[in-house]
Amino acid sequence: MDCKFAEKTSLLIDGELSLEEAESIKAHIAECSECQQMEKDFLYFRQQIQESVSGAVWEAREKAQTAHFIGRKSPLWKKWISLPAPVFTALLFLLAGFGAWAIISTINRHKNLTVAEELTEKSLLEKENRQTILNEISLSRFDRGGRAEIYATRRQPSIESDKHGSDTR
Amino acid sequence: MKIKKVFLLITILFTVSLIGVNRSLSAKADEQKRVRFQIVAAQENSTERKVLSQTTIEGLAGTDFNVNLQTANFKLHASFICDLVAPDKLKIKSKLDTRRFYGYSPANLPLYEEDAQNHTLILGFDENIVLLPFGRNSGGSGNETLKIEITPTLFADVSSAESSDALKININKPLPSGEITVEAFKNPHRFQVEAIVLADGREIARGTSEVLFDEEQEIRLAPNTAAKNSAQLLTAKFTVNKYTRNRPQDFVGIGYRIFQAHLENQAQTEILSGSGIAILGNDLRYQLNNNQLADDKKYELRFNVRAALSEQNK
Numbered sequence: 210m211d212c213k214f215a216e217k218t219s220l221l222i223d224g225e226l227s228l229e230e231a232e233s234i235k236a237h238i239a240e241c242s243e244c245q246q247m248e249k250d251f252l253y254f255r256q257q258i259q260e261s262v263s264g265a266v267w268e269a270r271e272k273a274q275t276a277h278f279i280g281r282k283s284p285l286w287k288k289w290i291s292l293p294a295p296v297f298t299a300l301l302f303l304l305a306g307f308g309a310w311a312i313i314s315t316i317n318r319h320k321n322l323t324v325a326e327e328l329t330e331k332s333l334l335e336k337e338n339r340q341t342i343l344n345e346i347s348l349s350r351f352d353r354g355g356r357a358e359i360y361a362t363r364r365q366p367s368i369e370s371d372k373h374g375s376d377t378r
Numbered sequence: 379m380k381i382k383k384v385f386l387l388i389t390i391l392f393t394v395s396l397i398g399v400n401r402s403l404s405a406k407a408d409e410q411k412r413v414r415f416q417i418v419a420a421q422e423n424s425t426e427r428k429v430l431s432q433t434t435i436e437g438l439a440g441t442d443f444n445v446n447l448q449t450a451n452f453k454l455h456a457s458f459i460c461d462l463v464a465p466d467k468l469k470i471k472s473k474l475d476t477r478r479f480y481g482y483s484p485a486n487l488p489l490y491e492e493d494a495q496n497h498t499l500i501l502g503f504d505e506n507i508v509l510l511p512f513g514r515n516s517g518g519s520g521n522e523t524l525k526i527e528i529t530p531t532l533f534a535d536v537s538s539a540e541s542s543d544a545l546k547i548n549i550n551k552p553l554p555s556g557e558i559t560v561e562a563f564k565n566p567h568r569f570q571v572e573a574i575v576l577a578d579g580r581e582i583a584r585g586t587s588e589v590l591f592d593e594e595q596e597i598r599l600a601p602n603t604a605a606k607n608s609a610q611l612l613t614a615k616f617t618v619n620k621y622t623r624n625r626p627q628d629f630v631g632i633g634y635r636i637f638q639a640h641l642e643n644q645a646q647t648e649i650l651s652g653s654g655i656a657i658l659g660n661d662l663r664y665q666l667n668n669n670q671l672a673d674d675k676k677y678e679l680r681f682n683v684r685a686a687l688s689e690q691n692k
Contacts, residue, residue, distance in 0.1 A: 346555045348430075348511075349449035351421065351524040355513020357454060357474050361499045364506050364529060 212243045222251045411439045411462065414531040419558055423522045430524075431553035435562045437545040443562040445526060447511050451479035454511045458528070459591060461567055468501045468530055471592055476511075503532050526558070565621045567591040568686035569630065573614045575599055575666070576678040583612060588686055592619050594633075611639040613646065618683065620655075627658045630683055636666070656683045 217234045220226050226234065238244045292300075344350075415435040421428050435443050439462040447454040459471040473496055480489040499507060506529040515521040547562055568588055575583040583599040599612040613636070620631025636650040649666070656662045659682070666677035 343555060347449055348447065348524055348553075348555065348557045349451060351515065351522060352449065352452050352478075352512045353515055353521075354478070355510075355515065356493060357456075357476050357495065358508075358510040358513055359456075359472055359474060359495070359497050359499075360508055361501050361505050362508055364504055 212241055212247075214238075214241065214244055215247050218244050218247045219251055222248065222255065412436060412533055413439050413441060413460065413462070413468070414533065415441075415443060415460075416527075416529040416531070417443075417445060417560055418527045418529070419553065420525050420527065421522045422525055429551065431558055432549075432551040433560045434548040434550060435546070435560065436548075437562060437564055438543060439532070440567055441545060441562055441564050443560060445509070445528075446559045446561070447526075447557055448559075449557055452512070453477045456509060456511075456526075458507075459567065460530075461590070462532070463500070466503055466532075468503070470499045470501055470507065472497045472499065472507075474509075501530060503530060506530070565591070565623075566685040566689035568689050569618050570684045570686050571595070571597060571616050571618075572682040572684075573597050573599055573616070574680040574682075575612055576680065577675040579676075579678075585614065587616070589616055589618050589683075591621065593617065611641070613637045613639060614679075614681075616681070627660070628685075630656050630658060632656050632662070632681065632683065634681070636679065650679070656681065659684055 214234060214237050217226065217230070218238060221231055221234050221238075238248055413436070417433045417435065418429055419431040421430060435441065440460065442457070442459050444458070445454075445456045447456075453476065455473075455475045457473045461469045463469045474494070476493045478491045480491045483489055501507065506527050509526040509528065510523060511526065512524055515523045545562055545564055547560060549560075567590060569591070570586065571589045572586045573584070574581055581602065583601045585597040585599040587595050587597040589595040594615050594617045597614040597616055599614060601611065615635045615637070617633040618630050619633055620629075622629040622631075631653070632655070633653040634651065635648055637646040638649045639646050650664070652664065654662060662681045662683070664679045664681075666679055
């Protein structure tokens with residue numbers, strides 16, 4: 210940067226020179242290769258700054274719009290909660306325990322239901338058997354619709370044998 | 379001569395008193411006699427007999443019992459009122475009430491077939507009672523009959539006086555289905571009944587008699603001197619048909635019919651009948667209206683029922 214017009218080139222790009230000065234600098238840049246390169250560098254640099262500035266502005270505007278439409282607070286599901294590692298581990302164990310308990314209890318319930326069904330079937334069978342036995346031993350098997358009778362009779366010797374526990378004769 | 383007469387009189391009196399003492403002693407001995415009833419339910423056909431259940435009741439002479447049988451469709455209530463009427467004779471009044479399910483009416487209501495029988499049996503101790511709850515089933519194979527045999531035995535209790543009054547039921551062989559039940563109890567069977575007729579509050583006739591349980595007994599109401607119209611001879615026919623234990627006094631169910639005798643033609647007209655519940659030892663009063671006795675007076679009939687003296691010691 211040996212040219213004394215280098216600083217003026219920067220001012221020209223920024224539009225900070227008077228019309229006369231700008232005309233004379235432009236005439237110089239047209240002849241000075243160093244200044245031409247300088248102008249190019251300035252313009253490129255300026256473009257980069259403009260691009261980065263316009264991206265940040267756009268992002269800020271978008272955020273402002275989102276805050277306006279949704280609300281100032283961010284949603285709960287988007288929030289992060291920081292937990293100490295031991296608490297997180299305990300919670301993890303609890304969750305695993307609950308899952309195991311749920312699975313075991315479901316299996317047990319299923320087992321119990323099966324046992325209950327078996328017992329019900331068994332008790333029904335027993336009831337039927339009992340009813341059959343009752344029907345067999347019930348005195349109603351002698352009932353053929355006859356009228357009750359009563360009479361006195363000479364004592365039979367079988368009565369004496371019954372006293373001694375004889376069931377049949 | 380006089381001495382001889384006095385001696386003869388004393389001898390006669392002594393003999394009579396001895397007979398009396400002897401009778402009272404034998405009566406006491408009868409009272410202390412115990413009766414055992416063996417109740418056996420058995421199934422029988424022409425070739426085989428099988429005992430199903432066996433129960434023994436033991437108590438003082440005069441012990442009553444019930445035999446109940448209940449199946450799903452049939453019910454029998456057999457009651458036995460027992461009296462020792464002679465040293466070797468039992469008088470047993472039995473009532474058989476049966477109820478059998480018959481079916482359903484068109485309106486789907488249950489229908490029952492009911493039957494009631496009364497029997498009086500004079501039984502020696504070499505006899506037994508046979509009760510056929512379902513009647514006789516004869517003919518055909520497998521036609522078995524259910525028999526309930528009741529066998530009485532009389533015996534003198536040699537154990538202590540305290541235990542001799544005790545009523546015992548032993549179930550020697552229970553029926554597996556539990557369809558036959560036996561109950562035993564000792565209630566008074568003899569009652570002293572006094573009947574009095576009052577006219578305007580004055581006694582004009584009275585009669586007393588011993589009444590046996592569930593047997594109608596006639597009580598002649600003998601008119602006294604206050605009775606002006608001796609033609610109005612009244613007779614009461616009285617029954618004690620129910621006995622209920624209660625405190626302080628037991629209850630009895632009574633039934634009565636009052637007859638008026640006509641001397642001219644020896645006929646009797648029933649002028650009043652009724653029934654009620656009497657407390658033992660208390661008066662039971664009924665009004666006899668004037669039309670029945672064709673008089674202007676206000677007539678009243680009073681009954682008083684007590685357990686007979688022979689029953690009060692038991």
